[in-house]
Structure formats: structure tokens, C-alpha cells
Amino acid sequence: MIKLDMRDSRPIYEQIKEEMKKLIIKGALKADEKIPSVRLLASELSINPNTIQHAYRELEAEGYIYSRKATGYFVAPITDNVTNEKKEKLFEELKDILKELNYLNTEKEDIASLIDKIFDN
Amino acid sequence: MIKLDMRDSRPIYEQIKEEMKKLIIKGALKADEKIPSVRLLASELSINPNTIQHAYRELEAEGYIYSRKATGYFVAPITDNVTNEKKEKLFEELKDILKELNYLNTEKEDIASLIDKIFDN
Amino acid sequence: MIKLDMRDSRPIYEQIKEEMKKLIIKGALKADEKIPSVRLLASELSINPNTIQHAYRELEAEGYIYSRKATGYFVAPITDNVTNEKKEKLFEELKDILKELNYLNTEKEDIASLIDKIFDN
Amino acid sequence: MIKLDMRDSRPIYEQIKEEMKKLIIKGALKADEKIPSVRLLASELSINPNTIQHAYRELEAEGYIYSRKATGYFVAPITDNVTNEKKEKLFEELKDILKELNYLNTEKEDIASLIDKIFDN
DNA sequence: GTGGTCTAGACCACC
DNA sequence: GTGGTCTAGACCACT
Numbered sequence: 031m032i033k034l035d036m037r038d039s040r041p042i043y044e045q046i047k048e049e050m051k052k053l054i055i056k057g058a059l060k061a062d063e064k065i066p067s068v069r070l071l072a073s074e075l076s077i078n079p080n081t082i083q084h085a086y087r088e089l090e091a092e093g094y095i096y097s098r099k100a101t102g103y104f105v106a107p108i109t110d111n112v113t114n115e116k117k118e119k120l121f122e123e124l125k126d127i128l129k130e131l132n133y134l135n136t137e138k139e140d141i142a143s144l145i146d147k148i149f150d151n
Numbered sequence: 152m153i154k155l156d157m158r159d160s161r162p163i164y165e166q167i168k169e170e171m172k173k174l175i176i177k178g179a180l181k182a183d184e185k186i187p188s189v190r191l192l193a194s195e196l197s198i199n200p201n202t203i204q205h206a207y208r209e210l211e212a213e214g215y216i217y218s219r220k221a222t223g224y225f226v227a228p229i230t231d232n233v234t235n236e237k238k239e240k241l242f243e244e245l246k247d248i249l250k251e252l253n254y255l256n257t258e259k260e261d262i263a264s265l266i267d268k269i270f271d272n
Numbered sequence: 273m274i275k276l277d278m279r280d281s282r283p284i285y286e287q288i289k290e291e292m293k294k295l296i297i298k299g300a301l302k303a304d305e306k307i308p309s310v311r312l313l314a315s316e317l318s319i320n321p322n323t324i325q326h327a328y329r330e331l332e333a334e335g336y337i338y339s340r341k342a343t344g345y346f347v348a349p350i351t352d353n354v355t356n357e358k359k360e361k362l363f364e365e366l367k368d369i370l371k372e373l374n375y376l377n378t379e380k381e382d383i384a385s386l387i388d389k390i391f392d393n
Numbered sequence: 394m395i396k397l398d399m400r401d402s403r404p405i406y407e408q409i410k411e412e413m414k415k416l417i418i419k420g421a422l423k424a425d426e427k428i429p430s431v432r433l434l435a436s437e438l439s440i441n442p443n444t445i446q447h448a449y450r451e452l453e454a455e456g457y458i459y460s461r462k463a464t465g466y467f468v469a470p471i472t473d474n475v476t477n478e479k480k481e482k483l484f485e486e487l488k489d490i491l492k493e494l495n496y497l498n499t500e501k502e503d504i505a506s507l508i509d510k511i512f513d514n
Numbered sequence: 515g516t517g518g519t520c521t522a523g524a525c526c527a528c529c
Numbered sequence: 530g531t532g533g534t535c536t537a538g539a540c541c542a543c544t
Contacts, residue, residue, distance in 0.1 A: 037304075037338050037348065041543060052247075055254040078544065113255045120252050121265070126173075127245050128269045133176040134234045134241075138270045142263070144242070148249045149259045162519055183400075188531065199521045204533080212333050217400050221528040221531045227400070232357070283534055294489075297496040309516065320536045325518080342516045342543040355497045362494050363507070368415075369487050370511045375418040376476045376483075380512045384505070386484070390491045391501045404528060441529065 031066065034075060042077060046085035054094055054105055061107035065095060068103075092116075152187065155196055163198060167206035175215055175226055182228040186216060189224075213237075273308065276317055284319060288327035296336055296347055303349040307337060310345075334358075394429065397438060405440060409448035417457055417468055424470035428458060431466075455479075 032049045034042060053059045068086060072079040086103055089095045093112040095103045131141065153170045155163060174180045189207060193200040207224055210216045214233040218224045252262065274291045276284060295301045310328060314321040328345055331337045335354040339345045373383065395412045397405060416422045431449060435442040449466055452458045456475040458466045494504065 036340065037346075039339055039341075041341060043543085051251075055250055081544070084543095108255065117252065117255055117257060120248055120255075124245075124248050124252070124262070125265065125269070127241050127248070128266060129176050130172075131238065131241055131245075132269050134229065134238055136238060138266065141245070141266060141270075144245065145249060145259065145262060145266075148246070149253055149262075164519080189533095190531080199523095201522090202520065205519085207532090209333075212330075218402055218532065219399065219528095220402075220404060220533075223531060225400075236353070236357075285534075293493075297492050310518095311516080320538095322537090323535060326534085328517090339517065340543095341518075344516060350497065359494065359497055359499060362490050362497075366487075366490050366494075366504070366507065367511070369483055369490070370508060371418055372414075373480065373483050373487070374512055376471065376480055378480060380508065383487070383508060383512075386488065387491060387501065387504060387508075390488070391495050391504075406528085444529070447528095 032071070032075065034077075043081050043084040043088070046071075046075075046082060047089055050085070050089060051094055059105045061105050063105050064101075065103050065105060153192070153196065155198075164202050164206040164209070167192075167196075167203065168210055171206070171210060172215060180226045182226050184226050186224050186226065274313070274317065276319075285323050285327040285330070288313075288317075288324065289331055292327070292331060293336060301347045303347050305347050307345050307347065395434070395438065397440075406444050406447040406451070409434075409438075409445065410452055413448070413452060414457055422468045424468050426468050427464075428466050428468060 031053070032046060034045055034049075038045060040048075050059075050065070059065060066074070068079050068082045072082045075082075086095065086097075090097055090103070093106055093109075093116070096106045097103050128141070152174070153167060155166055159166060161169075171180075171186065180186060187195070189200050189203045193203045196203075207216065207218070211218055211224070214227055214230070214237075216224050217227045249262070273295070274288060276287055280287060282290075292301075292307065301307060308316070310321050310324045314324045317324075328337065328339070332339055332345070335348055335351070335358075337345050338348045370383070394416070395409060397408055397412075401408055403411075413422075413428065422428060429437070431442050431445045435445045438445075449458065449460075453460055453466070456469055456472075456479070459469045460466050491504070
């Protein structure tokens with residue numbers, strides 16, 4: 031389900047966060063669906079359960095998943111009050127990247143076509 | 152010229168790198184223009200010269216500035232052979248951000264207008 | 273594993289870079305193999321850990337090794353996207369050396385046989 | 394006659410050395426021909442005469458030029474006792490470069506054709 | 515214990 | 530005065 035790249039310089043807990051986020055964004059994990067338990071994922075990836083716990087706690091803090099005691103972690107549905115804050119942050123990052131691409135003389139069309147590809151499925 | 156945020160979790164040298172990059176991208180610093188000397192910027196920001204050195208060397212390695220002994224650091228002009236690699240990385244980041252914005256039900260038009268604003272000056 | 277020549281005018285960190293590069297190129301260090309930790313190598317060579325850090329970070333930036341926090345530095349496998357740039361630089365150096373050897377009336381065969389020796393193992 | 398690249402990180406005296414060496418190797422400067430005086434070249438390049446002096450002295454030490462008091466510097470003819478030493482050094486550099494190119498999976502033919510181009514004029 | 519960041523302070527090469 | 534190298538020593542994040 032999740033693959034770790036041992037050659038990646040990012041800490042393991044961060045890789046897990048990103049991978050999990052991508053699964054949710056891709057739709058591979060739907061809202062209110064249970065995600066693998068801390069222990070299960072830890073044994074599958076043969077890493078320390080604390081590392082998984084760390085990743086899950088941050089995902090929860092960022093609103094991607096929620097926890098129910100003694101039951102596990104679940105994918106959080108999209109709620110407007112959280113997403114607006116996230117959107118703003120993403121737009122900031124987007125602006126910086128676009129500015130740099132503009133500085134590097136990138137063709138506007140190359141970016142437009144990428145957007146079409148992603149937003150029009 | 153550059154401001155540091157001590158509450159920011161990013162290392163100081165990273166903040167300096169980013170700020171300097173933004174000044175170059177914005178056009179506030181033009182090609183072949185001298186940037187503040189290691190010691191000067193260090194004393195202005197009240198941090199150790201080694202930290203500035205660290206930031207400048209990485210900017211140099213990434214092709215944003217170049218150095219001349221006994222003269223100083225200068226803004227590097229854009230050269231195609233380096234930028235292609237950078238563009239690829241930026242496109243990867245762009246893809247991830249756009250996917251997440253799509254997941255959060257962002258309007259395609261909001262993004263298109265941001266692009267127009269940046270690319271059409 | 274690595275020997276330093278204090279009479280050498282090159283900086284210590286450069287010597288370490290070159291030596292480590294040679295070990296990798298020779299095949300004495302294989303892909304994904306761990307290299308000595310910053311502190312260990314520093315104490316073995318009786319130099320400051322920062323100097324090793326400096327050498328390792330540049331080797332990392334040049335794609336020869338990669339790092340994992342709390343784990344160590346490892347030899348990076350060869351990836352095409354980075355090597356093409358390196359090859360171009362090496363060909364430039366090669367051209368200058370060959371031109372000078374030609375100027376000094378070197379026999380073409382002496383060079384051809386060196387190439388055979390290295391490339392045919 | 395000589396062009397300096399202000400964006401080159403090498404010290405100016407070294408750039409002058411290399412450029413002069415290349416002129417000799419190319420045959421643009423023939424044996425026993427007079428090269429520009431220290432003062433003339435300094436004023437042409439608008440740099441400090443000491444820097445030219447530095448370059449010329451090193452070229453003399455390496456056997457590429459010789460000086461005659463109150464007359465100037467001249468291109469040195471090729472003499473076997475000096476060139477053998479130089480050839481050895483060049484062969485060492487050549488070996489290192491070829492080893493690295495081999496490590497990067499370069500085609501032997503690409504190198505062979507470069508040699509043909511240079512040695513067969 | 516590992517890499518990563520930072521400080522304080524020193525000396526060298528270049529121009 | 531400028532960048533470049535190096536030391537000694539400290540503290541943090543990660544596993």
C-alpha cells in the first residue's frame with residue numbers, strides 16, 4: 031500500500047505522511063474509510079510503530095484523518111472550514127512556483143496544459 | 152533587505168536562501184549585480200558569518216549566484232543547461248499541488264487567473 | 273580507508289571528496305553501501321567533524337552519495353538524469369588534456385591502449 | 394587576445410595562465426615568439442600588473458615560457474626533459490577522467506572518436 | 515549514535 | 530576587505 035524510498039533524504043514519518051495524503055487525494059482511500067492500524071503498517075514496513083504514530087498524529091492535526099479511540103484512524107471528509115485554510119497555503123506555494131517558472135522562461139502553455147490534464151481528469 | 156523569522160522552524164540558512172532567491176526572481180536583484188558580502192549581511196542580521204556562507208554556497212551550487220574571491224557574490228544570469236533540470240523539479244511540485252487543489256474542489260478558473268496575473272506581468 | 277596529504281595544497285575537504293569518489297568509482301564501495309559516519313571518519317583522520325560534513329554534503333549535492341538522518345551516508349546508485357551533465361564536463365576536461373598531449377607529441381597509440389585497459393577491464 | 398570571464402570562480406591569474414597555455418598549444422603563439430608585456434596586457438585587461446606578473450611567473454616555472462631581462466617573456470620550445478614530466482602528470486589526470494567516464498557507462502567509441510578528431514587534426 | 519544546524523573565533527589567498 | 534577553510538564545541542531531530 032505504501033512504499034518507502036530508503037534513498038530519500040526526508041525523514042520516514044514524513045514520507046508516510048505524504049504517501050498517505052496522496053492515497054487520499056487520488057481517491058484510493060475514501061472518506062470515513064479505515065486506514066491501516068499503526069501496528070499493522072509498522073510491521074508491514076518493518077519500522078518502529080512510534081514512527082507511524084508520529085505520521086498519523088500530524089495527518090490528524092492537518093485534518094486529513096481522524097481517530098476514534100480503540101477503533102483506529104479514518105479518512106476525514108472534506109469540510110469547508112478546514113479546506114479554505116489549506117487552499118490559501120497551497121495558493122501561496124503555487125504562486126512561488128509559478129513565479130520561479132516564469133523567471134526561468136517557461137511557456138505559459140506548458141503549465142496550462144498540465145492544469146487541463148489534472149482538472150479535466 | 153532580508154528578514155528572518157526566528158519562530159519559523161526552517162533553519163536560518165534556508166530562510167536566507169529562499170529570501171535571496173525571491174529577490175532574484177522578483178527582479179529586485181538583476182544579473183551580475185553584487186549582493187551583500189558575507190560579513191556585512193551577517194552583522195546586519197546579527198548571525199554568524201558561517202551561516203551566511205552556508206546559504207550563499209548552496210545558492211551558488213544551485214546556479215542562482217556566483218562568487219569571485221576578494222570581490223564578492225553576484226547574481227548569476229540564466230543559463231539553459233541548468234534551468235531544464237530545475238524546471239522538471241518545479242513541474243513535479245506543481246503537479247502535486249494542483250492535484251491537492253483539485254481534491255479540495257478548487258475552481259479551475261481561480262488557478263488560471265493566477266497564472267495570467269504572473270505570466271502576463 | 274582514506275589518507276590525507278597535509279603537504280597537498282588542496283583543502284582537506286577536497287581531498288576527502290576525491291578519495292571517496294575514487295573508492296566509489298573503483299567499486300570498492302558499492303551502491304547503497306554505508307560509508308563511515310561523519311564523527312568516525314573525523315576521529316580516524318584526527319580532523320574536525322565539520323570538515324567531513326562539508327565534504328560529504330558536496331558529494332551528496334553532486335549525486336555520489338545520499339544521507340539518511342540517524343542512519344548515515346550511503347553510496348548513491350547511478351542515475352541517468354544526473355550523469356549526462358557530469359559527462360559533458362568530463363568531456364570538456366578530456367578535450368583540454370588530449371590537446372595538450374597532442375602538443376607534446378604524444379603517440380596516439382599510448383592513449384588508445386590506456387583506454388583499452390580501463391574500458392575493457 | 395585573451396578574454397577573462399568575470400563569472401568564472403577561478404582567480405584571475407589562473408584564467409590568464411590557462412588562456413595563454415591554450416594559445417601556445419593551439420599554435421597561435423609559436424616557439425621563441427614574444428608574448429605581450431606585463432604592463433601592456435595589464436592595461437588591455439584593465440587589471441593590476443601584479444596579477445599578470447603572477448600568471449607569467451607560474452607559466453615560466455611550468456616551462457611554457459621563458460624570460461629575458463629587460464626584453465620580455467617568450468614562448469618556450471618543447472624540450473624532452475620537461476615534457477616527459479608533464480606527460481606523466483597529464484596521463485594521471487587522463488586516467489582519473491577515463492575511469493570516471495567508464496563508471497558513468499560512457500561508450501568507448503565516443504572517446505575514441507574524440508581522440509581521432511584531435512590527433513588526426 | 516546519526517546527520518544537521520549554529521556560534522565564536524582564527525588564519526589564508528586574492529586583489 | 531572579500532571569499533574560503535578549519536577548529537572547537539554546543540544543541541537539536543530522528544530512529
